[in-house]
Amino acid sequence: xxxxxxxxxxxxxxxxxxxxxxxxxxxxxxxxxxxxxxxxxxxxxxxxxxxxxxxxxxxxxxxxxxxxxxxxxxxxxxxxxxxxxxxxxxxxxxxxxxxxxxxxxxxxxxxxxxxxxxxxxxxxxxxxxxxxxxxxxxxxxxxxxxxxxxxxxxxxxxxxxxxxxxxxxxxxxxxxxxxxxxxxxxxxxxxxxxxxxxxxxxxxxxxxxxxxxxxxxxxxxxxxxxxxxxxxxxxxxxxx
Amino acid sequence: xxxxxxxxxxxxxxxxxxxxxxxxxxxxxxxxxxxxxxxxxxxxxxxxxxxxxxxxxxxxxxxxxxxxxxxxxxxxxxxxxxxxxxxxxxxxxxxxxxxxxxxxxxxxxxxxxxxxxxxxxxxxxxxxxxxxxxxxxxxxxxxxxxxxxxxxxxxxxxxxxxxxxxxxxxxxxxxxxxxxxxxxxxxxxxxxxxxxxxxxxxxxxxxxxxxxxx
Numbered sequence: 001x002x003x004x005x006x007x008x009x010x011x012x013x014x015x016x017x018x019x020x021x022x023x024x025x026x027x028x029x030x031x032x033x034x035x036x037x038x039x040x041x042x043x044x045x046x047x048x049x050x051x052x053x054x055x056x057x058x059x060x061x062x063x064x065x066x067x068x069x070x071x072x073x074x075x076x077x078x079x080x081x082x083x084x085x086x087x088x089x090x091x092x093x094x095x096x097x098x099x100x101x102x103x104x105x106x107x108x109x110x111x112x113x114x115x116x117x118x119x120x121x122x123x124x125x126x127x128x129x130x131x132x133x134x135x136x137x138x139x140x141x142x143x144x145x146x147x148x149x150x151x152x153x154x155x156x157x158x159x160x161x162x163x164x165x166x167x168x169x170x171x172x173x174x175x176x177x178x179x180x181x182x183x184x185x186x187x188x189x190x191x192x193x194x195x196x197x198x199x200x201x202x203x204x205x206x207x208x209x210x211x212x213x214x215x216x217x218x219x220x221x222x223x224x225x226x227x228x229x230x231x232x233x234x235x236x237x238x239x240x
Numbered sequence: 241x242x243x244x245x246x247x248x249x250x251x252x253x254x255x256x257x258x259x260x261x262x263x264x265x266x267x268x269x270x271x272x273x274x275x276x277x278x279x280x281x282x283x284x285x286x287x288x289x290x291x292x293x294x295x296x297x298x299x300x301x302x303x304x305x306x307x308x309x310x311x312x313x314x315x316x317x318x319x320x321x322x323x324x325x326x327x328x329x330x331x332x333x334x335x336x337x338x339x340x341x342x343x344x345x346x347x348x349x350x351x352x353x354x355x356x357x358x359x360x361x362x363x364x365x366x367x368x369x370x371x372x373x374x375x376x377x378x379x380x381x382x383x384x385x386x387x388x389x390x391x392x393x394x395x396x397x398x399x400x401x402x403x404x405x406x407x408x409x410x411x412x413x414x415x416x417x418x419x420x421x422x423x424x425x426x427x428x429x430x431x432x433x434x435x436x437x438x439x440x441x442x443x444x445x446x447x448x449x450x451x452x453x454x
Contacts, residue, residue, distance in 0.1 A: 021330035028364035035389045076290040238383035
C-alpha cells in the first residue's frame, strides 16, 4: 500500500481551533474506567429510577431491570413436567426417597423475603421465596449420622454444587418452589431450586433433581473453575 | 481553483479505503456483538434460544477478531490518512462550537462537529467495551479481576450505543439532506456540490475518478 499525496486537504488552521477531541475521548474513557470500581453504587441509584418505570410500562419481562440475569451452562434449559418430575434424595440416608411435585407442595411451607447476590456484581433486592426447609425435606429420607453435606445435582447437566449440613440449617435456606408469589419460572430453575441468600448465586442450584447425602462437601461446577466453595456474600471470591 | 465553479468535478473523495474498511469492520462487528450480547443478556431471549456456551463463544471471539481487525487495518492501511482524520476530529473551532449549540448552518470542515463527537464517542466506547468485556471474561477465571462495576459498565455502554447508532442510522439512511454521506462511506466519494453545501470549510483537492487506493 503506497502513500498518497491526494489526501483530503486539512481544514484551514483556525487559530481558535482547540484540541477538545482528545480531552473528550480521555474524559469518556476515564469516566467509564471509574464506573468499573463504583458501578455497583451507580447501578443501585439507576435501578431505583428505572425499576418502577419498567414495571409500570411492562418492560420487566424484556429488560432485566429488576436485576435478574439468566446464566446457564447447558445448551437448553430443563423442561418441567409436574406429572413425571421426581426429586431423588439418596446417599447416606435410611430411606432413599423420590419426592413428586405434589408431595413437595404438601411439605410444611416456609416463606421469606431475601436479597439475591450474584458473584458478578448484580443484586436483586426483596425476592419473595416460598419453599421447604431442609429439616422438613430431609426428614423424608432420614439422614445417617455419617452424612455431613448435601450434593445438589441439577437437571441442567453438568451443573452441581454442595452445601454442608450446618449451612443448609441456616434459618433462611430452603428448597424454593415459589418466587414472588408464583410457581418458580423455568428460567429460575422450575420446579425447585436452592436458595441460600448468604451465598452468591452459583451456590443456589437451579433445576434440582437429586440431593445426595455425602460425608463432606466436594467441588461443584464453579468450584472446579476456581470459585470458592464457601461463597459467603462479601467475604469470598475476592470480595471483602 | 480559479474557475472552480465551472470546473468543479462532480465527485470528490471523502474517505480513503482505510477509513471505510475501519468503519465497516467496526459496524459489522458491532451488530454481531449486539445480537449475541442481547441473547446472553435478555432473560426472554436467553430462555427462548438457550445454547449459552455457544453464544458466549461467538460473542467472545467476535470481540477478539474485531479488535484484531481494527488494529490490522490501522497498521497496514493508509496511516497518513488516518493521522489526518484523527487530527481533524481532535480540533473544534468556533464554528464547531456554534454547530453544537444548534446553529447547524455554521460552516463545517470534512467532519461536522456532530460527526466528530460521534467518532470520539465511538472510539472511547470501543476501548471501554473491550476492556470491560475482557474483564468479564477473565474475571470468570480469576476473581481478582472481577470488579464491582464491570457488568454495569458493559450494560450501560450497550444502552447508550443503541441510542447513538439509531441516530447514526437515521442520519445516514433516512434524513434527506445527510443521507448522501452514505456514498462517501461506501464508494469513498461524494458529490462536490453536496460537499460544498454541507462542509463548506472542507476543500477537497481534486476529483478522484479512479477508484481510490488505500
